[in-house]
Amino acid sequence: MKWPRTLRVLGTAALIACPLPAAARPDVTLWVVQPPGELVAFDLSDFSRVGGVRIPPAAFNDPHRLAVNGASQILTELGDGQLWIWDGSSAATLPSVPRSPRVEATAGRPSASIWQWLIGDDGSSLYSLDGTSRQDQEFGIDTATTPLHVRETDLAQRVRSTVFAGLSGACQDHAMLSDLRVPCPDPQLWAPGGVVRDFFVLFQCEQLVYPGFSDGMVPSADCHLTLWARAARGWKPTEIGNRGSWTLLDAIAGGTSWIQADEDDGCCGHENGSSNQTVFANTDTSVVLFDEWPRFNNQSYEVSFFTANARIAPGSRRVAFTVHATAGAASELRESSEGHSDSLALAGIRRSLAELPLVEIDEVHSGLGPVQLLLLPHAELVGWASASEVVVVEHGRLVAIDVLTRRRRESGISVRSTADAFLAWR
Amino acid sequence: MSVRTVRLQAARQCLVYAAVIGVLILSATARAGERRGTHDRVVAYFTGRPSGGDWRIFDPVSRTDTLFGSFGGGAVYWDTTESYAEYLASGRLYRVEWEMEAQPWPEVQLPSEVFDLVDWWFNPDSLCWQAAGLGGVPRNFARNEARFSHCHSELWQSDQSGDDWRIADAETTDCGGCYFCETWENPNPRATRRRPAIGLNRLREAMTIDGWGGTPEKVPPPVGESPSTFDWYFIAFRTAPGRGLALRLGHRTPDLRTFMMPFYLMDRVRGTQRLLETPESYRDQELWRIGMAEYDGYLLVSGTRNYVYDLSTGEQIFHPRSHAGSGAVWIARPRPARVDSIGLRRLRARFR
Numbered sequence: 001m002k003w004p005r006t007l008r009v010l011g012t013a014a015l016i017a018c019p020l021p022a023a024a025r026p027d028v029t030l031w032v033v034q035p036p037g038e039l040v041a042f043d044l045s046d047f048s049r050v051g052g053v054r055i056p057p058a059a060f061n062d063p064h065r066l067a068v069n070g071a072s073q074i075l076t077e078l079g080d081g082q083l084w085i086w087d088g089s090s091a092a093t094l095p096s097v098p099r100s101p102r103v104e105a106t107a108g109r110p111s112a113s114i115w116q117w118l119i120g121d122d123g124s125s126l127y128s129l130d131g132t133s134r135q136d137q138e139f140g141i142d143t144a145t146t147p148l149h150v151r152e153t154d155l156a157q158r159v160r161s162t163v164f165a166g167l168s169g170a171c172q173d174h175a176m177l178s179d180l181r182v183p184c185p186d187p188q189l190w191a192p193g194g195v196v197r198d199f200f201v202l203f204q205c206e207q208l209v210y211p212g213f214s215d216g217m218v219p220s221a222d223c224h225l226t227l228w229a230r231a232a233r234g235w236k237p238t239e240i241g242n243r244g245s246w247t248l249l250d251a252i253a254g255g256t257s258w259i260q261a262d263e264d265d266g267c268c269g270h271e272n273g274s275s276n277q278t279v280f281a282n283t284d285t286s287v288v289l290f291d292e293w294p295r296f297n298n299q300s301y302e303v304s305f306f307t308a309n310a311r312i313a314p315g316s317r318r319v320a321f322t323v324h325a326t327a328g329a330a331s332e333l334r335e336s337s338e339g340h341s342d343s344l345a346l347a348g349i350r351r352s353l354a355e356l357p358l359v360e361i362d363e364v365h366s367g368l369g370p371v372q373l374l375l376l377p378h379a380e381l382v383g384w385a386s387a388s389e390v391v392v393v394e395h396g397r398l399v400a401i402d403v404l405t406r407r408r409r410e411s412g413i414s415v416r417s418t419a420d421a422f423l424a425w426r
Numbered sequence: 427m428s429v430r431t432v433r434l435q436a437a438r439q440c441l442v443y444a445a446v447i448g449v450l451i452l453s454a455t456a457r458a459g460e461r462r463g464t465h466d467r468v469v470a471y472f473t474g475r476p477s478g479g480d481w482r483i484f485d486p487v488s489r490t491d492t493l494f495g496s497f498g499g500g501a502v503y504w505d506t507t508e509s510y511a512e513y514l515a516s517g518r519l520y521r522v523e524w525e526m527e528a529q530p531w532p533e534v535q536l537p538s539e540v541f542d543l544v545d546w547w548f549n550p551d552s553l554c555w556q557a558a559g560l561g562g563v564p565r566n567f568a569r570n571e572a573r574f575s576h577c578h579s580e581l582w583q584s585d586q587s588g589d590d591w592r593i594a595d596a597e598t599t600d601c602g603g604c605y606f607c608e609t610w611e612n613p614n615p616r617a618t619r620r621r622p623a624i625g626l627n628r629l630r631e632a633m634t635i636d637g638w639g640g641t642p643e644k645v646p647p648p649v650g651e652s653p654s655t656f657d658w659y660f661i662a663f664r665t666a667p668g669r670g671l672a673l674r675l676g677h678r679t680p681d682l683r684t685f686m687m688p689f690y691l692m693d694r695v696r697g698t699q700r701l702l703e704t705p706e707s708y709r710d711q712e713l714w715r716i717g718m719a720e721y722d723g724y725l726l727v728s729g730t731r732n733y734v735y736d737l738s739t740g741e742q743i744f745h746p747r748s749h750a751g752s753g754a755v756w757i758a759r760p761r762p763a764r765v766d767s768i769g770l771r772r773l774r775a776r777f778r
Contacts, residue, residue, distance in 0.1 A: 029773065035521070036528030038766070041773055051769025057496075060529045072774040088774040089767070395587070416532055 028385055029072065032398065032413055033063045033420040039074060044385050044400070044423075047411040053086050063419045067194030070426040071123035073155075075194065083117055085126075087155050097130075098157040116189050121197040125160070126153045129189040129202070131168050145169045148187055150202060150228070163228060163235045164202065171207045173221040184221045192250050193422065199229040199255035201240070201248060227255040240283075249278070249310040249321070257282045259289070259310040259319060271304045271326050272336050278307040280319055280364055289319060289362055289370050298349050300339025303327040308357070309418070313384045314425075318373070318403065320361045320390050322381045322418075329354040359392050361403045374403045383423035393418045467721050469734060470757045473748035474498060482746070483760060486724040486734050489743050494760065495522065497530050501545050502626035508758035512623075519546060519555070527763040537582055537591035544610050547620040555584040556594070556618060562607045563598065572603030579611040581618060629755040633717025633728055635661060636683065648672050648690045648699050654710075656686055660694075663720050668695040669737070671702075671725075676712055684712040689727070691740045703742035707731055721756050728754045 029050070030042040037060050038052035059065050059076040067075045074086040083094045096115045116129040132146035150164040171184035184205035191200040205223040225248070227238045240255070251258035262277045275293035279286045290307050293299045303326055310321035327333060329350060335341060355377035362370035382391040382398065389402045393415055400409040415421055469484040479498040484491045497520070499513030504524065512521045513530075517538055520530035534555050536543055541561025549556050559582055562574030576598050583594040597613035612618055631637045642659035651658070656674035663670050674686035687709055689702040707713070716729035724743075725735040732754045734744035744754075 035531035036523035036525050036764075040766075041770055049769070050773050051771075052766045053770060054527060054763060054765065057529055072770055089771055 027426045029070075029424050029426075030385070030391065030398070030411075031068045031074075031422040031424055032415060033060060033066075034413075039066065039068070041072065042411070042413065044391075047398075047409070047413060053091070055086075056084050059084065066422065067119050068422045068424045069119050069121045069123070069195045070424050071121065072424070073119060073123060075117060075119040075126070077117060085119075085155060088123065094157055098128075098153075114186050118189055118191050118194050118196050118200065120152070121195050124154055125196070126155060126157065127151070127163070127189065127191075127196050127200060128153060128157075129187060131187050133186050134171055134183040148204065150189065150200075161234075164237070168204065169207055171205050171221055173205070185223065190248060192252070193424075195424075199227060199251070201251070201255065202226045202228060202237075229254045229256075238283075249307065250312050252312045252314075253316060257312060257316050259312060259321070261290075261307050261310070263306075270302065270337060272298065272302055275299070276304060276306045278310060278321060280312070280370070285366060287364055287368075287370055289321065289364075290323070290360070296349060296352050297342075297345045300336055300342055300345060301349060302334040302336050303331070303349060303353070305352070305356075309381055311381060311383045311390075314387045317365075318361060318363050318384075318387065319370070320359060320381050320384065320403075322379075323356060323358045323360060325353055325356050327353065329356075359390070361390060374401070374406070376401065380418040382418055382421040385423060391421065391423060393421065465722055466759050467756045468759045469726055469732075469744065469754045470494070471732060471746065471754035472498060472752050473746065480748070484734065484744055484746070484754070485759070486722075486736070486743060491744075491746065492526070494526070495529065497522070501543075503547075503623040504757065506622050506624060508624065509761075514543060514546060517543065523761075524758065525761040525763060528760075534584065534588040540580065540582060541578065542607075547618075547623070549583075549617075549619055550621050551619050552583065552617075553586050555588050557582040557584075557591075558610045558612075560607050560610045562601070562604070565603075572601075573605050574601055574607060575603060577601045577604070577607035577609070577611070579613055581613050583617075624757075626755060629757070630715075630717055630728065630753045633719045633726075633755070634683075634715065635718075637717065638664065638719075640664075642675055645672060648692070648701075650701075660692060661718070663725070663737075665720055666737075669693045671718065671727075672699070678712075678714075682714060684714050685716040685729075687711045687713070691735065691737070700740040702733070702735060702740060704731065704733060705742065705745070715753075717753075719756055726754060726756060 028044060030044050032040050032042060033055070034040045034052065037054055037057065039055045040052035041050040042048065043050055053074060055066070055074070056076065056078055058078045065076045072088050076084050077096060078084055081096050083096055085092050085094060096117070097113060114129065114131050114133050118127040120127060128151050129149070131148040145167050148166050148168040149162055151162050152160045154160060168187065172181045173184050187202065187204040189200055189202055191197070203223065203225050205221040208220040208222050222242060224242045225240050227240045228235045229238065246260045246262045249259045249261055257280070259278060259280050275291055277288055277292070278290035280289050292305045296305050298305065305323055305325045307321045308324040310319060312319050333346065333349065357378065357380045359376040359379040359381045360372065361374040363373050364370050376392055379392040379394045382393060385391050385400055388404050389400050391398055391400050396414055398411040398413045398415060398421055400411065401407070465487045469486065471482055471484065473480045473482060480496050481494040481498070482491060483494045497515065499515040499520065502511055502513040504511045508524055510521055510523050512519060512533065514536070517536050518532050519534040519536060521533045522528050522530040536546065536557055540557065540559035542559065543557055544560045545558040547556055559580035561578050563576035563578055564573060565575035578598045579596065580593050581595040582591050584591050594617065595613035597611050599611055601607060635642060640661050642661050645658050645660045647653055647658045654674065656676050658672055659675050660672050661670050670692055672690040672692045676684040676686055678684055687704050687707050689704060691700045691702055713729050713731055716727060718725060718727045720726070720737060723737050725737055727733045727735070732744060732746070733742050735741065736743055
């Protein structure tokens with residue numbers, strides 16, 4: 001069929017004038033902290049610079065504070081009772097503790113308030129956690145019960161809804177290998193990259209055994225993680241487990257799939273008390289991605305290998321993570337307390353240390369173990385640019401690598417560390 | 427008259443108006459420029475410790491003192507276009523754009539084994555970084571005996587990536603028993619060509635009268651001053667030889683000339699003199715390693731004390747909050763902070 005000439009011209013004009021269809025738009029933007037003090041957006045297709053935002057020196061010098069969402073908004077806690085936000089077109093400084101709502105005063109005990117902020121991904125929301133810190137023991141044994149809230153606000157901190165309102169009771173735990181009582185860790189709000197898409201995780205501790213000061217009972221705390229997922233009618237909580245000594249590294253798909261890392265339980269001068277594991281889990285199954293001792297045969301030596309960060313690819317079929325160690329290749333390695341000298345194992349450990357940091361990319365199939373797709377020595381993971389391409393830092397520069405074809409795209413962008421780079425998904 | 431003719435006349439009129447307005451704007455800008463001068467240089471100085479003090483900018487025109495950054499450093503160099511500066515801090519070389527609100531960016535990690543890192547530069551021949559290390563060789567010293575017998579100068583060189591360093595050359599010299607090793611003896615001058623740069627120390631040295639070849643002229647004491655042990659001298663300004671400073675010069679050692687308070691601003695053309703304010707200094711105080719340079723109608727006197735005088739009035743206008751012990755120099759005014767967010771608005775629009 002032949003189109004009339006006028007229609008063809010009009011069609012061409014419409015194609016030029018109209019924005020790209022949704023499917024052709026970029027889903028992800030690369031943001032990189034760059035001199036002279038900016039967070040710069042780059043188009044991932046060709047690493048061309050899109051534009052930059054001046055960020056406060058506190059964020060420039062500690063980019064871990066930065067959270068960037070898919071709507072090109074930036075949030076950072078400045079550490080002096082202030083938040084800094086770029087709403088996509090202008091910057092504003094807000095108080096960490098907004099004037100309203102106020103934390104209700106805790107009767108009988110001066111208290112330190114906790115305020116933590118995350119940014120939403122919808123372009124108009126912030127999320128706050130407010131409660132009372134239990135860390136300050138200056139005022140004696142903590143016996144007070146204080147409120148704990150998670151709220152959704154607009155970008156000007158006006159409360160839209162209270163997601164969670166509860167009470168936080170007195171809480172103490174015991175220090176490892178002693179009956180020394182220590183305050184429970186403060187509650188914490190977590191979302192991947194500090195950005196709340198359709199879920200967040202609330203970490204809080206509760207007292208299991210109240211400390212009896214005369215009968216010598218040892219207090220114990222139950223620290224657990226609650227996944228709050230956005231549902232049709234508000235937010236729905238699900239307990240996703242106790243947090244003994246593991247850390248969430250990443251989560252996607254409404255928080256139904258996540259990567260967690262077991263921390264080493266070595267203490268008291270020992271740093272290799274257990275085999276560090278990193279697990280890719282969902283509500284039904286879990287797959288061990290990384291198991292330190294079988295892999296590095298290092299149980300006899302005081303060096304611990306661990307995953308520093310991890311990212312799940314879109315589609316949840318692939319994962320990538322960075323392996324670090326507590327010692328360098330040239331470090332002196334002591335035998336662990338129950339270890340024995342093994343020159344072969346030691347040589348292997350040294351070879352492994354010489355490759356660090358190392359990025360590993362695995363394909364994960366339900367019911368099967370991980371299949372290793374790629375190992376990148378001397379690299380650190382930034383994240384996934386697509387379902388098959390990762391962005392890593394090699395020799396201080398950002399590189400995109402297709403994990404299937406191994407095609408490399410050098411960006412030429414320098415970074416101080418992997419913390420300088422962010423991949424913000426739409 | 428045809429419609430075409432009317433249009434042509436209108437177009438001509440528009441062109442004439444545009445030309446007149448353009449000329450008016452240009453002449454107004456030029457007049458404003460004459461009044462204000464170029465004022466493209468400011469006074470840069472450090473306060474606090476080199477490892478963690480503030481880098482500040484004093485603008486004599488607006489008399490504003492602005493924090494450039496809270497990052498101390500040593501061995502500072504600007505590139506020859508004065509668009510960025512590089513400096514050493516905590517064994518690392520940093521670059522900072524010469525732009526307000528700029529933050530430093532680490533460039534090269536210097537070797538940690540160096541005794542005392544005194545200088546660094548980029549060698550355009552080898553395309554490698556080089557660094558000068560200096561240390562004393564201790565000897566068994568008894569009470570009142572000098573600490574070092576020799577000084578050891580090392581030339582370090584990086585590979586082209588800047589990741590690995592090695593000693594390229596070294597030289598040990600007998601210092602005859604010394605407490606400090608101050609002078610780095612270049613062990614291999616042929617292998618140490620430097621990329622052109624503007625060094626902070628060089629700028630300071632260039633401000634001393636020996637540095638710019640000033641010829642102090644012995645003069646009688648200014649009116650109101652009595653003759654003293656030290657002679658009075660007139661040091662003419664480089665930009666206006668009829669004017670200059672009158673002060674007493676001392677020679678503590680052959681290579682160390684001191685300036686003695688007070689200072690007088692002398693105008694030989696008009697036959698005037700004015701006693702200059704020297705806050706935080708006392709009469710007859712001797713200041714070492716003092717330099718002076720005038721720019722755009724302002725005089726910077728820099729050394730262990732720093733003063734800026736408005737030469738039209740003689741007023742001392744520099745009052746730093748903290749002691750600027752390491753001296754102050756004239757340097758290009760830092761660019762204003764760049765804003766580059768237009769592309770981000772387009773990006774945000776794409777995501778809507």
